[in-house]
Amino acid sequence: MCGIVGYIGSKNIYKYLINGLKRLEYRGYDSSGIAVLKDSKIEIFKKKGKVSELEELITGDINSSKIGIGHTRWATHGIPNDINSHPHYSQSKKLAIIHNGIIENATVIKKGLKKRGFSFTSDTDTEVLINLIEFIKDSEKVSLEKAVKIALNQVIGAYAIVIIDQGNEDQVIVAKKGSPLVFGLGDKEYFIASDPSPFIEFTNKVIYLGDEEVAKISLEKGINITSISNQVKRPKVLELAMELQDIEKGGYDYFMLKEINEQPKSIFDTLRGRLIPKSGIITLGGFIEYEKKFLNAKRIIILGCGTSWHAGLVGEYLIEDFARIPVEVEYASEFRYRNPIITEQDIVIAVSQSGETADTLSAISLAKRKGATIFGICNVVGSSIARESHAGAYTHAGPEIGVASTKAFTAQVTVFILIALILSNKKGIISSADYQSLINELNHLPNKVDNVLKNINSKAKYIASIYKDASNCLFLGRGINFPVALEGALKLKEISYIHAEGYPAAEMKHGPIALIDEDMPTVVIASQTENYEKVVSNIQEVKARNGKVIAIINEGDNEVRNIADHVIEVPLTDERYSPLINTIPLQLLSYHIAVMRGCNVDQPRNLAKSVTVE
Ligand code: AGP
Numbered sequence: 001m002c003g004i005v006g007y008i009g010s011k012n013i014y015k016y017l018i019n020g021l022k023r024l025e026y027r028g029y030d031s032s033g034i035a036v037l038k039d040s041k042i043e044i045f046k047k048k049g050k051v052s053e054l055e056e057l058i059t060g061d062i063n064s065s066k067i068g069i070g071h072t073r074w075a076t077h078g079i080p081n082d083i084n085s086h087p088h089y090s091q092s093k094k095l096a097i098i099h100n101g102i103i104e105n106a107t108v109i110k111k112g113l114k115k116r117g118f119s120f121t122s123d124t125d126t127e128v129l130i131n132l133i134e135f136i137k138d139s140e141k142v143s144l145e146k147a148v149k150i151a152l153n154q155v156i157g158a159y160a161i162v163i164i165d166q167g168n169e170d171q172v173i174v175a176k177k178g179s180p181l182v183f184g185l186g187d188k189e190y191f192i193a194s195d196p197s198p199f200i201e202f203t204n205k206v207i208y209l210g211d212e213e214v215a216k217i218s219l220e221k222g223i224n225i226t227s228i229s230n231q232v233k234r235p236k237v238l239e240l241a242m243e244l245q246d247i248e249k250g251g252y253d254y255f256m257l258k259e260i261n262e263q264p265k266s267i268f269d270t271l272r273g274r275l276i277p278k279s280g281i282i283t284l285g286g287f288i289e290y291e292k293k294f295l296n297a298k299r300i301i302i303l304g305c306g307t308s309w310h311a312g313l314v315g316e317y318l319i320e321d322f323a324r325i326p327v328e329v330e331y332a333s334e335f336r337y338r339n340p341i342i343t344e345q346d347i348v349i350a351v352s353q354s355g356e357t358a359d360t361l362s363a364i365s366l367a368k369r370k371g372a373t374i375f376g377i378c379n380v381v382g383s384s385i386a387r388e389s390h391a392g393a394y395t396h397a398g399p400e401i402g403v404a405s406t407k408a409f410t411a412q413v414t415v416f417i418l419i420a421l422i423l424s425n426k427k428g429i430i431s432s433a434d435y436q437s438l439i440n441e442l443n444h445l446p447n448k449v450d451n452v453l454k455n456i457n458s459k460a461k462y463i464a465s466i467y468k469d470a471s472n473c474l475f476l477g478r479g480i481n482f483p484v485a486l487e488g489a490l491k492l493k494e495i496s497y498i499h500a501e502g503y504p505a506a507e508m509k510h511g512p513i514a515l516i517d518e519d520m521p522t523v524v525i526a527s528q529t530e531n532y533e534k535v536v537s538n539i540q541e542v543k544a545r546n547g548k549v550i551a552i553i554n555e556g557d558n559e560v561r562n563i564a565d566h567v568i569e570v571p572l573t574d575e576r577y578s579p580l581i582n583t584i585p586l587q588l589l590s591y592h593i594a595v596m597r598g599c600n601v602d603q604p605r606n607l608a609k610s611v612t613v614e
Contacts, residue, residue: 001027001179002028003021003024003027003072003194004024004069004070004160004192004193005020005024005069005070005191005193005198006068006070007192008066008067008171008218008219009186009188010066012063013062014063014068017034017068018034018051018055019198020191020197021034021051021198023248024072025050025051025072026248026401027100027194027398027399028072028073028074029049029051030048030073030075030080030381031047031072031080031082031084031085031086032046032049032070032072032073033045033047033070033071033085034046034062034071035068035069036065037065037068037166038062038064038065040166041166042089042093042095042164043062044087044089045057045058045059046071046082046086046087048085067164067169067172069096069162069164069192070098071098073086074381074398074399075381076125076396078124079123079387080381084122084123086099086124086126090133091119094134094165094166095130095133095134095137095165095166096163097126097133099124099126099159100161100180100194101177102125102273103126103128103129103156103157104157104272104273105156105157106155109132109155110128113131118135129151129155129159129161130163132151132154133148133163134147144163144165144173145214148173148175148214149214149226149228149230152177152228153229157178158179159179160174160175160176160177160180160181161176162174170219171217171218172192172216172218173214173216173217174192175212175213175215176209176210176212176213177212179194180194181193181209182195182209183208184196184199184200184206185205186199187203189219190223204239205238206237206238206240207223207225207237208238212228213225214228254595254601254602255401256403256404259400260406260453260584260587260588262397262398263410263453264447264450265446266395266396266410267411267445267580268446269396269397270395271418272396275418275442282418282425282439284422285393286394287393287422289391290375290391293347293373294347294419295426297345297346297347298326298345299326299327299328300325300326301328301329301330301335301340301342301349301367302327302328302330302348302349303331303332303348303351304331304352304357305332305333305352305357305360305611307353307487308351308352308353308409308412309332309351310483310484310486310487311412311413312329312351313329313482313483314480315416315420317480318419318576319420319423322423322429323420323424323429324429331359332362332363332364333363335363335366336363336366340366340367342366342367343370343371344372346367346371346373347372348364348367348368348375349377350363350376350378353380353610354609355376355379355386357385359611360385364385364389373391374389375391375393376388376392377392377393377412379395379397393415395411395415396411397411401602401609402602403603403604403608403609404491404604406491410449410579410580413579413580414445417442421439421442441577445577445580448573449581449584452584455569459566460585460588461588463566467521468496468597470519470520470521472499473489473492473500473501474501474512474521474522474523475500475503475523476502476523476524476525477504477505478505478506478531478534480529480578481579481582482503483579484525484578484579484583485505485523487583487586488502488523488525488583488589488590489501489502490502491586491587492593495594495601495604496593497597497605505524505531505535505538508541513542521550522542522547522550523589524539524552524564525551525552526551526552526564527552527553527575527582528572528575529575539551539560539563548565549564549565550566550567551567551568552582552586553567553569554569554571554572555571570582570584570585
């Protein structure tokens with residue numbers, strides 16, 4: 001996601017645009033830029049890097065401008081560099097646009113515009129959109145507002161756009177669908193932003209633009225809102241009671257809680273444009289070119305650290321179960337130093353949210369030198385690991401600010417599900433009927449995750465209040481949920497500082513059971529799987545030693561409900577997808593315990609969001 005700001009008025013345009021962008025950097029900071037309309041000419045300043053670097057680029061006194069737009073980028077199309085930064089000119093340079101969202105049919109539109117003589121300087125979908133608008137405006141001889149509506153009826157995807165026209169010094173055109181956009185109503189000035197944080201000290205009177213609505217903002221005529229099909233809209237002016245800090249967190253107390261709750265959207269965004277349920281198709285852009293290598297691979301090695309390593313373990317279960325290709329998962333830090341045997345037949349998948357983890361980067365560089373094919377699963381477009389990989393698939397989770405990784409984990413697992421299903425289908429291992437039903441179930445996962453978040457938070461908080469003073473905690477899971485147990489333990493220990501261990505449930509008898517007593521809570525993932533009965537036995541073994549059991553169960557499971565001390569119910573899904581569901585209660589349990597212990601949830605002691613050193 002990106003941050004966008006716009007301004008029309010006669011006060012301090014420079015201060016609003018720059019400070020406003022700084023407040024939106026939590027939405028992405030790959031690059032930033034502004035455009036101002038001065039002496040009937042649009043001037044753009046933009047570059048890769050943070051807003052503070054942009055400031056050094058800006059020359060001249062732009063305060064004499066009355067209209068300006070600004071953008072801080074979280075790259076989705078085109079790597080972060082100066083050219084791909086926003087704002088973007090139209091070909092004639094008479095228009096400029098900023099955009100937050102994804103135009104999914106940009107490639108097709110671009111081809112059509114090229115045939116009509118348009119050329120492009122960037123790789124972005126945004127430049128395609130502004131040239132489509134310019135083409136319609138000039139060829140159909142309509143107003144900018146009308147051209148925007150016609151164009152938006154042709155695009156597929158999500159957008160929050162702000163457009164300025166050098167021919168009109170008292171007009172900004174704004175439109176949105178699926179990405180946030182809000183107006184601040186000032187005294188003879190109007191503010192536009194992705195959320196109210198950039199203008200909250202100037203005004204708390206806001207209008208939230210609705211989906212498929214277009215606003216024409218003018219100092220003289222005020223705000224006029226219509227739908228893209230020309231229906232007149234009556235905007236509702238709200239008075240905000242929020243503080244600045246709250247707004248950046250979207251009203252949540254911590255970024256971690258915000259990101260836990262963003263998972264229905266981040267999973268949806270990771271699937272968007274890749275999973276086409278109606279036609280039973282899964283396409284993964286960066287994967288297609290190396291599909292044959294994957295299909296002929298003798299072995300797939302998955303590398304990562306921390307949570308990303310846990311996602312890799314889930315990936316192992318998925319790929320081996322669905323595609324029958326041998327998979328090895330290794331800590332990147334171990335792999336790089338043990339003189340591993342690597343051949344040109346090997347595929348190495350690097351998993352990394354930041355794309356900057358030193359151990360993972362070094363490990364794939366080693367594998368690449370030895371001839372392996374490197375496939376990166378990263379959340380930051382253009383990051384070092386993404387650039388070091390031959391190909392890859394981005395998790396579209398948006399910036400993850402909380403040090404404890406949450407939405408990135410479920411997005412990584414989602415990419416592994418897509419890879420495993422594609423390989424299984426291509427190898428003819430799965431019947432087309434099963435393939436279609438798995439695609440349909442995967443399509444429902446964002447909703448199921450949303451249901452979990454809506455239904456279990458208060459239960460997780462209650463259980464957290466009982467066990468917040470525990471010194472140790474055990475997490476048990478079997479099969480594909482063993483890595484989820486590891487992930488739950490990592491979440492608890494890294495944000496609450498309680499010692500926690502994840503174990504395969506069957507392994508408990510080989511030592512950890514000695515730890516069980518009434519002071520040792522044990523979290524057991526007991527969702528319906530082929531090993532369900534064995535997990536029930538493990539719960540009974542813990543109970544027989546006075547251990548306290550917190551069980552994650554599927555709705556309606558009375559067997560475990562009758563033996564566990566606490567249960568958290570989650571919806572049923574295909575066993576192979578269950579990590580996406582079972583992880584959520586563990587994230588919330590750890591979050592609430594950490595908050596109750598007064599820990600700094602977003603920035604736990606001794607930790608960094610990205611370990612770029614060895
Ligand atoms: C997870 O909550 C931690 N923040 C940490 O283990 C993290 O997953 C690990 O450092 C790997 O980071 P990466 O995904 O950015 O490579």
